[in-house]
Amino acid sequence: xxxxxxxxxxxxxxxxxxxxxxxxxxxxxxxxxxxxxxxxxxxxxxxxxxxxxxxxxxxxxxxxxxxxxxxxxxxxxxxxxxxxxxxxxxxxxxxxxxxxxxxxxxxxxxxxxxxxxxxxxxxxxxxxxxxxxxxxxxxxxxxxxxxxxxxxxxxxxxxxxxxxxxxxxxxxxxxxxxxxxxxxxxxxxxxxxxxxxxxxxxxxxxxxxxxxxxxxxxxxxxxxxxxxxxxxxxxxxxxxxxxxxxxxxxxxxxxxxxxxxxxxxxxxxxxxxxxxxxxxxxxxxxxxxxxxxxxxxxxxxxxxxxxxxxxxxxxxxxxxxxxxxxxxxxxxxxxxx
Amino acid sequence: xxxxxxxxxxxxxxxxxxxxxxxxxxxxxxxxxxxxxxxxxxxxxxxxxxxxxxxxxxxxxxxxxxxxxxxxxxxxxxxxxxxxxxxxxxxxxxxxxxxxxxxxxxxxxxxxxxxxxxxxxxxxxxxxxxxxxxxxxxxxxxxxxxxxxxxxxxxxxxxxxxxxxxxxxxxxxxxxxxxxxxxxxxxxxxxxxxxxxxxxxxxxxxxxxxxxxxxxxxxxxxxxxxxxxxxxxxxxxxxxxxxxxxxxxxxxxxxxxxxxxxxxxxxxxxxxxxxxxxxxxxxxxxxxxxxxxxxxxxxxxxxxxxxxxxxxxxxxxxxxxxxxxxxxxxxxxxxxxxxxxxxxxxxxxxxxxxxxxxxxxxxxxxxxxxxxxxxxxxxxxxxxxxxxxxxxxxxxxxxxxxxxxxxxxxxxxxxxxxxxxxxxxxxxxxxxxxxxxxxxxxxx
Numbered sequence: 001x002x003x004x005x006x007x008x009x010x011x012x013x014x015x016x017x018x019x020x021x022x023x024x025x026x027x028x029x030x031x032x033x034x035x036x037x038x039x040x041x042x043x044x045x046x047x048x049x050x051x052x053x054x055x056x057x058x059x060x061x062x063x064x065x066x067x068x069x070x071x072x073x074x075x076x077x078x079x080x081x082x083x084x085x086x087x088x089x090x091x092x093x094x095x096x097x098x099x100x101x102x103x104x105x106x107x108x109x110x111x112x113x114x115x116x117x118x119x120x121x122x123x124x125x126x127x128x129x130x131x132x133x134x135x136x137x138x139x140x141x142x143x144x145x146x147x148x149x150x151x152x153x154x155x156x157x158x159x160x161x162x163x164x165x166x167x168x169x170x171x172x173x174x175x176x177x178x179x180x181x182x183x184x185x186x187x188x189x190x191x192x193x194x195x196x197x198x199x200x201x202x203x204x205x206x207x208x209x210x211x212x213x214x215x216x217x218x219x220x221x222x223x224x225x226x227x228x229x230x231x232x233x234x235x236x237x238x239x240x241x242x243x244x245x246x247x248x249x250x251x252x253x254x255x256x257x258x259x260x261x262x263x264x265x266x267x268x269x270x271x272x273x274x275x276x277x278x279x280x281x282x283x284x285x286x287x288x289x290x291x292x293x294x295x296x297x298x299x300x301x302x303x304x305x306x307x308x309x310x311x312x313x314x315x316x317x318x319x320x321x322x323x324x325x326x327x328x329x330x331x332x333x334x335x336x337x
Numbered sequence: 338x339x340x341x342x343x344x345x346x347x348x349x350x351x352x353x354x355x356x357x358x359x360x361x362x363x364x365x366x367x368x369x370x371x372x373x374x375x376x377x378x379x380x381x382x383x384x385x386x387x388x389x390x391x392x393x394x395x396x397x398x399x400x401x402x403x404x405x406x407x408x409x410x411x412x413x414x415x416x417x418x419x420x421x422x423x424x425x426x427x428x429x430x431x432x433x434x435x436x437x438x439x440x441x442x443x444x445x446x447x448x449x450x451x452x453x454x455x456x457x458x459x460x461x462x463x464x465x466x467x468x469x470x471x472x473x474x475x476x477x478x479x480x481x482x483x484x485x486x487x488x489x490x491x492x493x494x495x496x497x498x499x500x501x502x503x504x505x506x507x508x509x510x511x512x513x514x515x516x517x518x519x520x521x522x523x524x525x526x527x528x529x530x531x532x533x534x535x536x537x538x539x540x541x542x543x544x545x546x547x548x549x550x551x552x553x554x555x556x557x558x559x560x561x562x563x564x565x566x567x568x569x570x571x572x573x574x575x576x577x578x579x580x581x582x583x584x585x586x587x588x589x590x591x592x593x594x595x596x597x598x599x600x601x602x603x604x605x606x607x608x609x610x611x612x613x614x615x616x617x618x619x620x621x622x623x624x625x626x627x628x629x630x631x632x633x634x635x636x637x638x639x640x641x642x643x644x645x646x647x648x649x650x651x652x653x654x655x656x657x658x659x660x661x662x663x664x665x666x667x668x669x670x671x672x673x674x675x676x677x678x679x680x681x682x683x684x685x686x687x688x689x690x691x692x693x694x695x696x697x698x699x700x701x702x703x704x705x706x707x708x709x710x711x712x713x714x715x716x717x718x719x720x721x722x723x724x725x726x727x728x729x730x731x732x733x734x735x736x737x738x739x740x741x742x743x744x745x746x747x748x749x750x751x752x753x754x755x756x757x758x759x760x761x762x763x764x765x766x767x768x769x770x771x772x773x774x775x776x777x778x779x780x781x
Contacts, residue, residue, distance in 0.1 A: 044586045046447065049595075057594045059601060071357035071590040075348040078359060080586040082450050083594035085471050088443040091435075095404075095447025096586055098433065102401055103452065106429060107367040109587060131443065134436040 001216055002039070004209050010038035013045065013079045017062030020055040023244045025231035026147045028205045030056075033116065033145060036215040038067060038077065041114045044096045045081040048089035048128060050120035051154045051233075052147060057083050075111055086119075087128030090135035093117035093142040101141075114219055118145040121162040121228075122152040125188050129161075132226075136195040139223040143215070146188075146226065148202075148257070149233035157236035161186035164256055166319055167292045169236070174295045179315055184322060188228065190333055193262065198223035201261040202330075203271070204230045206248035210271055214261055223264070230257040238291035247289055254281045255323040260330050268334040275331055283320050284308065355480075356591025358584035365399075365454055371429045372398035374567045375421070384562040386555040389523040390460060390487050390548075391417035393530035395430075396567045397574065399456040399483075404433040404444045406465065409500045410552035411489035414460035438465040442472035449481040449545075450593050453581035456483050456534045462552060463491035463506045470513065475595050476545050477514015478609045480583070482537035484545035486515065487530065490658075491552040492711075492744050501745020502552030504658065505711035507687065508718045514609060515547040516616055517688040518636065521659045523562045526550050528627065531570055532636050535577035535623045541615040547688075553745060554659045565631060573630050577623060613689045620686065638691035641698060643668055643680030649701040651764060652757070653734075654681035655723050656708040660741075660748040664708075667750050671757055677764070679757070684719065695726040702734045706760030709772075710742040716772045735763040738772040751778035 012034030020027045030052060037043045045065065047053045056064040067077045084092055093115045103109035124132045124146040132144065151169050152158040158171040163181045168174045172181040192200045198221040205211045211229075218225035232239065232247040239247055252259045253273055262268025274280050287293035288306030296316055297306040308316035350359045375396050384392070391414050394400045403422075405415030419432045435441045441459050448457045461469065466488055476484055492499040493506045507517055516537060520526045529548045537546040550556060584591045597605055617638075624635030642665055644650055654664055661683035672679040682698060699705055705727070709717030716724075720738040727733040737760040742748040756775050763769060774781045 044451070053594070054596055057592060057596045059592075059594070059597050063592050065592060066590065071350055071352075073347040073350070075359055075362055078350075078357070078590040080356075080584070080589050081592045081594070082447065082586060083592075083596060084443060084446050084475060085595070087439075088446070088472065091440050091443035092447035092450075095444045096451040098402060098431070099448050099451035099455070100587055102429065102431065103363065103368070103587065106371055106401075108365050109363055111362070113587065130436060131440060134440065 001213065004212055007035050007212050010035040011067045011077065013037060013043060013065055013067050015064050015066060017064035018056040019058065020051060021234050023234040023241055024051070025204060025244050025248055026052045028244070029145070029147060029229045029231065030118070032205050032212055033215055036212055037114060037116060037219065039219070040076050041112055042076050043079050044113055044115045045079070046089045046092035046096060046115070046117045047081060047083045048119040048123040049083070049086040049154065050118070050123050050147065052118060052120070053083050054154055057081070086123040087131045089117040089119045089123065090128070090131045090142070090144055093144070094135045094138065094140040097140050097142050115142045116145060117142055118147065120154065121146060121148040121150060122160045125161045125186055133191065133195045136192055136197045136224045136226065139196060139198070141222060142224055143218040143221070144224060144226045146228045147231045148228050149231040149236060151233060151236045153233050153236045162188065165322055166296055166315055168295065169292070179295060187329070189260065189330065192226045193333060193336060196223070197226050198264045199225035199262065202228040202230065202257055203259045203261065204248040204252065206245045206252065207259050207272060210259060210261070217263070236292070239289050243289055250281055250286050254283050254286045255327040256283070256286060258327055258330050260334065262334060262336070265337060267337050270327070270330050270334055273327060275327060277320070277324050283323050284316065350590070353583050355583040356589050359588050362588040363452065363454070368401060369398045372567070373425045373428050376564050376566050378566055380564050382562050382564060383559050384523055385413065385557050385559050386523055386526045386550050387411065387413035387460070387489065388417050389527040389562050390414055390530050392564055393527050394418065394458040394485070395421050396570050397456055397534070398571055399454070399534070399574070399578070400458055401430045401455060402433060402448060402457060403431070404435055404441050404448070404457065404459050406435050406438050406441050406461070408438065408462050408465035410491055410502065410556045411460040411462040411465070411487070413556070414487060438468040439472065442469035442476065445484050446472060446476055446479070446481070449484045451586045453481065453483055453583065453585040456485055458485040458487065460487040460489060462489040463493055466506050466510060467493060470510070473510065473513045473515065478605065479593070480543045482539070482543040482545055483534065485530070485533055485537070486545060486547045488547050488549040489552045489556045490549055499744040500552070502554050502556065503710050503743055503745050504549070504551070507547065507549045508711045511688050511718070515545050515688065516613070518546065518548045519657045519685055519687055520548060520550040521555065521661060521683065523555070523560045524633065526555065527562055527564065528633060529636060531573070532623055532627055535574055536616060536620055536636070538578050538581070539619050540579065540582060542612055542619055544612050544616070551658045551745070569630065573627065576626065616689055617691060636685065638686045638694045639682040639684045639698070641680070641682045643678070644698070645678065647701065648698070649678065650680035651677040651703050652679050652706065652761065653699055653702040654706050654708060655684065655719060656681070657684040657719070658710060660710070663748055663750055664753050667753050671754060675761065677761070690722045690726070692726040695723060696730065699727060699734060700730055704735045704737060704760060704763040706737045706739065706756060708756060709738065709740045712743060737763050737769055739775055740772060741775040746776060749777065752776065755780060
């Protein structure tokens, strides 16, 4: 394992030039993944259609990928990226992995290659769940990054299978008959473990050191490693500028997406999120910072704290009960070997 | 920036319009050396169409990774490949079984982009091809001519379900961007598959190829097949397939993708059309070389019968597939009985449609009977192509459009005679409907 500071000084393959929204967590995550992957092994990156893709590969604008100012003389620093349709990133990565491995096995390629795939939660958990699970099932030696902003942000902030209950999206609007998203999120962490992943994690760069170390472990994983990255979306979640990292941390601490790292054969752990609700930040504080939950909570002018809106108390309690079950579920999953 | 934790290892590289390439990163000679020979000598065997296609790909040293997903009637292709590879002790070729046709198509993109000097084949059919479409349309424009998508023709998912062979699947994918070549007979299937990568990977073309043949009629029925020695196939392909001038993911510093904004979008689409047009020039060259080496006809725009030395005919049939053989069986007798000069062409190159060659072949005919074998909203896919080809003749032959063999139905001798009688009405100046459907000797 490399030192955190040493990694922070490496060349990231995600470079300036993207048109992601200022304050986008995806940009922070990809910059960090890019630095970790500057480890002396050539990197191939595959990416499905997503915010991260349309904002970084929109030729002829600046392509926001590559290491260094020009193509490097060191082959290990050379970098290739391929985009195809929404659901394709794991399969593209698996193909690149297989071809690289076969070329190495033949002696046609001397240098090893590492392969990283990236999708949004829409691309990986909705239209692309088939590809994700089957690539895991086939134990392809790739690192899969799923940027979970809980919406199809790229197409205008529609519901995804990762959307938090009661969140308002453009296809689960708040109205007299429905209070935002009526569904519980898909249990994608458990699905990934069950499909046979070698490493499954849920962590954002808000837990900086943990994030970097987890990506490093993922790249060393002998089978498929899947890292779900909670990615607060400034435009879709509707929060104030400068709150991205704080919100990512708060959401993890209050239990909506706890930091979690698990490895096959070793088990795992929940990080920075207590099992007991009383020991965690209040969920209302997390909701209150986002206008997608405007119908659920309001700020008490006296205390400065967020509390359920009158008439929404039962819904907030249901959301808190789901949050508690979410935390307990991850604690149980951590015990799996 | 701080240097990488591993000391730099300089490698020569140069710039291409598609990114930086590191030529020294890859050396495919060990791949060639690892090829296990299937046939040392020219052998005659009995094989069905799927086996013929499978053997052709297995004999190529550049085919080392075979992705697939089963669908009737193409399944035996991947079964045959798997059976051979399972027997190759110490062999390094692999079968990759995917979870769906869409996954196969995505996998082909990743594999073909990873190494642009290897060939990545698969076989599918009907709704399998439809399921791939989201990605095949990208592939068609990608410049990845090292993809070989064998389509075993089967009716697409019309109601009622049909697993027999009609070409509605391949004809529904005319605009996917693939070079589409129709085969009839096992030998033509084998020979076409061998030549296809030479065409697709030609530096002027760089377009994936979709060779195809009729399901059941050709995929499942056995016939004599001459298979060539592997070394001869390698020598032939090596003359045509040169190292790709553009980087792949493995040997490049590059970006592939679908996301192109509008100004450059136009340029890419023009390039795609120009590369496709180059097929019309390159295909005959490959064909001639194939015939020189193997002594059999190579790729063709179409197979022609019955035209005299002067190219004239009273009446010409345009069709494709194995049912054209039944027409050949009745042609002479019909011509004798009607005292007409009856000729015909069976289309081989469907996309790009060889418009000029078809016009030249048919310009001295009085009437043309186009036999379509796939559902179409109008007068038929082939009819429209033929009409377009003949449109700028001063006195074009009259075109009669019919449908027969839909859903893989046999087109019997009596059906052919009924269609010919119907078409003959054009020579007699009779008014004819825009299209007519024939089956089992009757007009429906």
